[in-house]
Amino acid sequence: MLPLALFKQLNWLWFTSFVAIVLYAVFLVVVLVRYFTGTGVVALGEVHLFRFSTSTFSAFSTIAFAYSCETSLFPVMNELKDLSTRRVDTVSVASIGSSCVLYACVAVFGYLTFLDNTDGNLLNSYARSDVLLIVMRCLFALTIVFTFPLVTFPCRRALDSLLFFTREYS
Secondary structure, rough: OOHOOOOOOOHHHHHHHHHHHHHHHHHHHHHHHHHHHHHHHHHHOOOOOOOHHHHHHHHHHHHHOOOHHHHHHHHHHHOOOOOOOOHHHHHHHHHHHHHHHHHHHHHHHHHHHHHHHEEEOHHEEEOOOOHHHHHHHHHHHHHHHHHHHHHHHHHHHHHHHOOOOOOOOO
């Protein structure tokens, strides 16, 4: 993970970003297959549109972290070839929109698969002996490894400019 986090520019990470998105799309396909075939389902429950409990508050940190991508906006803008408001809007809407669609589909079909018995970590809801889901857990860990350098890039760059303020960035 460290070598990926040391790149000077974000455009060097395009491949890892692409792989992470593809792996998450594969995760969506696995969730859809398990939903429509019913295989790997441990137990079903009831449908609840909303259930408020003390654990509801623990979701706020996840939601807040999900929107931490705005710190990457300026480095992304600096690396766009055609830097215009329209281009920045297009890149922002495409990246956040595709992520939202993927996450929403996984969330909806994951919940519909297990209903009330859905674990907070969807991967834990499936049978532990399911080979496909064991592979999926490993691939999901790989997406985290590939995403970490993107999330830490603005922080690393800010620390670099703070400690070595003579360095110029384009």
